[in-house]
Amino acid sequence: MATVGGARRPPPETLEEIHMxxxxxxxxxxxxxxxxxxxxxxDLVRRALALGFSPGAVRAQLLRGISPQEAEEFLAQQExxxxxxxxxxxxxxxxxxxxxxxxxxxxxxALRAGFRLSEVRAMLDAGLxxxxxxxxxxxRERSQERQREGGEGRQRRTELPWMxxxxxxxxxxxxxxxxxxxxxxxxxxxxxxxxxxxxQTEMPRGAYHxxxxxxxxxxxxxKAELWADNAADLYEEAIQRQWKxxxxxxxxxxxxxxxxxxxxxxxxCTYLCQNALVCSDVIGRWLKEMSYGYHEVKVYMATAxxxxxxxxxxxxxxxxxxxxxxxxxxxxxxxxVIKDARRWTExxxxxxxxxxxxxxxxxxxxxxxxxxxxxxxxFRLAMQDLARQTAYGVKHLQYFLMRxxxxxxxxHTCLQRAESLFAYEDDKDPTLQxxxxxxxxxxxxxxELKRGxxxxxxxxxxxxxxxxxxxxxxxxxxxxxxxxxxLRQWAPAPAAAR
Amino acid sequence: MAQExxxxxxxxxxxxxxxxxxxxxxxxxxxRRIGTCDTTMGIKIPDLQKYYVVTFEAFEVxxxxxxxxxxxxxxxxxxxxxxxxxxxxLQNIRANGKADLHHTLNTLDLEDPxxxxxxxxxxxxxxxYRFNQSLxxxxxxxxxxxxxxxx
Numbered sequence: 319m320a321t322v323g324g325a326r327r328p329p330p331e332t333l334e335e336i337h338m339x340x341x342x343x344x345x346x347x348x349x350x351x352x353x354x355x356x357x358x359x360x361d362l363v364r365r366a367l368a369l370g371f372s373p374g375a376v377r378a379q380l381l382r383g384i385s386p387q388e389a390e391e392f393l394a395q396q397e398x399x400x401x402x403x404x405x406x407x408x409x410x411x412x413x414x415x416x417x418x419x420x421x422x423x424x425x426x427x428a429l430r431a432g433f434r435l436s437e438v439r440a441m442l443d444a445g446l447x448x449x450x451x452x453x454x455x456x457x458r459e460r461s462q463e464r465q466r467e468g469g470e471g472r473q474r475r476t477e478l479p480w481m482x483x484x485x486x487x488x489x490x491x492x493x494x495x496x497x498x499x500x501x502x503x504x505x506x507x508x509x510x511x512x513x514x515x516x517x518q519t520e521m522p523r524g525a526y527h528x529x530x531x532x533x534x535x536x537x538x539x540x541k542a543e544l545w546a547d548n549a550a551d552l553y554e555e556a557i558q559r560q561w562k563x564x565x566x567x568x569x570x571x572x573x574x575x576x577x578x579x580x581x582x583x584x585x586x587c588t589y590l591c592q593n594a595l596v597c598s599d600v601i602g603r604w605l606k607e608m609s610y611g612y613h614e615v616k617v618y619m620a621t622a623x624x625x626x627x628x629x630x631x632x633x634x635x636x637x638x639x640x641x642x643x644x645x646x647x648x649x650x651x652x653x654x655v656i657k658d659a660r661r662w663t664e665x666x667x668x669x670x671x672x673x674x675x676x677x678x679x680x681x682x683x684x685x686x687x688x689x690x691x692x693x694x695x696x697f698r699l700a701m702q703d704l705a706r707q708t709a710y711g712v713k714h715l716q717y718f719l720m721r722x723x724x725x726x727x728x729x730h731t732c733l734q735r736a737e738s739l740f741a742y743e744d745d746k747d748p749t750l751q752x753x754x755x756x757x758x759x760x761x762x763x764x765x766e767l768k769r770g771x772x773x774x775x776x777x778x779x780x781x782x783x784x785x786x787x788x789x790x791x792x793x794x795x796x797x798x799x800x801x802x803x804x805l806r807q808w809a810p811a812p813a814a815a816r
Numbered sequence: 817m818a819q820e821x822x823x824x825x826x827x828x829x830x831x832x833x834x835x836x837x838x839x840x841x842x843x844x845x846x847x848r849r850i851g852t853c854d855t856t857m858g859i860k861i862p863d864l865q866k867y868y869v870v871t872f873e874a875f876e877v878x879x880x881x882x883x884x885x886x887x888x889x890x891x892x893x894x895x896x897x898x899x900x901x902x903x904x905x906l907q908n909i910r911a912n913g914k915a916d917l918h919h920t921l922n923t924l925d926l927e928d929p930x931x932x933x934x935x936x937x938x939x940x941x942x943x944x945y946r947f948n949q950s951l952x953x954x955x956x957x958x959x960x961x962x963x964x965x966x967x
Contacts, residue, residue: 495874496852551854555946559851678945686926694917698948701922705945712939776929787938 431458483526501550515611536609542721546713549614556621563632572692574640585645585753587637598626652739670711679781715792741804825962834880853950855943858894893935914956
């Protein structure tokens with residue numbers, strides 16, 4: 319609300335009201351003197367005040383040396399906008415905005431918030447994405463609101479201290495095509511995710527610190543130790559694409575495979591159940607270590623934990639469905655390495671890149687051997703969840719390596735440990751391998767076992783290829799040359815499946 | 817997912833065919849219910865030198881367009897197969913109302929040593945798995961098109 323001469327009145331909304339307002343607006347004496355000294359027309363000062371700009375803001379512009387011509391252009395634009403008119407945007411700027419995929423209307427909004435056309439052009443030239451530009455616009459809009467806010471409003475707030483906290487109020491978020499998403503709330507100061515989170519309490523980011531709150535014992539306070547730029551989007555994706563094992567799978571239509579294959583599938587499902595439980599434990603162990611400054615990662619991890627619960631559920635159901643039930647436990651040597659990780663980045667790299675790549679390839683085997691649409695759907699949906707988890711793992715490792723290049727060797731060391739213990743387990747306990755061979759080959763005959771063995775090697779080559787490509791995308795291309803020797807047998811490009 | 821009755825006749829491959837598919841998918845609530853899908857998918861038919869880009873955004877297919885080979889390879893991933901393979905997949909979908917187990921995107925991908933889904937980036941390729949159910953829905957919807965094949 320514009321306050322002129324101490325009395326509150328609504329801001330002028332039509333050109334006529336604006337002109338009337340200009341005639342009645344008084345210019346503070348000090349400001350009038352400054353304008354005179356700068357040879358700046360008093361009429362322009364009056365127009366700025368009538369638009370609701372504070373005397374302080376006008377003074378700052380005069381001290382900055384704004385020319386009457388610049389001021390005239392800006393004020394005329396603002397008057398048109400306030401009167402509800404659109405400002406003509408040069409075609410060149412419209413084209414640039416379209417090229418940068420800015421939503422329609424953002425340029426007009428920026429101008430309405432007080433940006434000059436030259437400033438909007440500079441934002442586009444600098445390659446600002448729409449969300450980055452929108453943050454600047456929101457900050458400017460908020461600043462405008464504060465300028466227009468009367469003293470009466472401020473005074474009222476001092477009576478209720480919690481209404482007077484120094485958080486950023488007035489931030490507005492508009493739902494987009496995906497609704498009101500977690501990531502879309504990251505505007506204004508709320509979009510600033512600090513490199514270090516200074517609070518040991520459960521204070522959400524953006525809230526005002528309460529000095530009496532007790533520390534909660536988190537241990538991860540550094541952004542580089544857990545951040546991934548895609549975490550908020552992955553969270554939305556996870557909750558949007560969630561599925562329910564009890565009803566999403568056409569259980570009644572899943573006929574039993576021939577008995578040996580059904581047993582092999584149950585063994586695969588047993589392994590996947592065990593693996594999912596361990597992964598769920600690992601996330602639970604680390605979730606409580608993550609401080610509240612990085613809620614995007616925390617809430618995404620909550621969904622990842624739920625994914626694993628769902629995988630445990632669906633594979634257990636599939637093992638029991640046709641009367642087989644659980645098979646033999648896996649030794650779980652390499653899973654111990656993930657459980658024993660002493661740093662989240664280490665745990666996340668092993669969990670979401672090494673293990674998810676491996677489990678994804680097991681699901682590919684399951685899909686390939688599926689005898690019904692129901693079985694295929696189980697593995698397809700599980701793969702969707704696992705691929706989302708690799709997306710976090712890759713982006714986090716990428717972020718970590720960019721900020722902590724000195725820890726590169728540490729990442730190799732933990733991968734080496736997991737790869738070597740996987741090799742030990744694979745070599746010493748053939749349970750899963752044998753089950754996969756039977757499943758892929760279709761039986762226990764010599765030819766079937768040969769076929770199963772060839773197909774298992776085919777799928778393992780695909781696994782190694784995808785694992786190394788994900789590490790390459792994370793910024794670790796040299797892992798290809800440092801792969802644990804046992805795994806190198808599958809490293810070459812895959813040969814034909816049939 | 818049972819498809820609706822045929823309403824349109826279009827030639828594969830053509831922009832008109834992909835546009836028809838986009839319209840069919842965007843008109844189906846079942847597609848929205850799968851959840852958000854955000855990815856750019858290239859279509860590559862090397863023996864016909866035909867290339868398309870399909871953009872999935874939130875709950876809809878936002879855009880389909882004809883493209884260059886470079887543009888296709890700049891997508892998150894692209895689906896590449898000779899024309900005969902594409903034809904076989906689409907004929908199977910048309911005959912069954914959706915792809916049978918031997919003709920799903922996943923199966924075609926798993927059977928091809930190079931992969932049906934390809935990418936220059938190991939992270940971006942994973943979009944093929946992340947949104948697989950939506951992508952399969954997209955192609956299964958072609959059962960509603962009376963497709964005319966160029967060869």
